[in-house]
Amino acid sequence: MATIRVYDPTAPSSVRQTRRAPRPSSLHGTVAGILDNGKANAGVLMTAIADELRRQYGVRDVIVRKKPVNGPASPQVIADFKAGCDFVLVGSAD
Secondary structure, eight states, X not given: OOOOOOOOOOOOOOOOOOOOOXXXXXXXXXXXXXXXXXXXXXXXXXXXXXXXXXXXXXXXXXXXXXXXTTSOOOHHHXXXXXXXXXXXXXXXXX
16 A cells, blocks of 8 residues: 655744834835736736836836745845835735
8 A cells, every 4th residue: 555645835934023114204206116926917017006106106216026926035136125115015916
């Protein structure tokens, strides 16, 4: 009789207290970060949002980076956002 080995795909989670980042009083003149999660229409959705942020709210610049669909953003992408953005949007689209 063959043995069936079953693996648990979940990873242990750790819970820690964190504070939310302070919110800008206005978006005018800010730099937005957009993380494209690689899903089929994420780029289309995020580009439309970036255009509206510029047009309606005076966002000065938008930095767009991509991450793999099946994993987290790389340390370099996170560092780019931390160094150059006032806020970052993360979304999903199919």
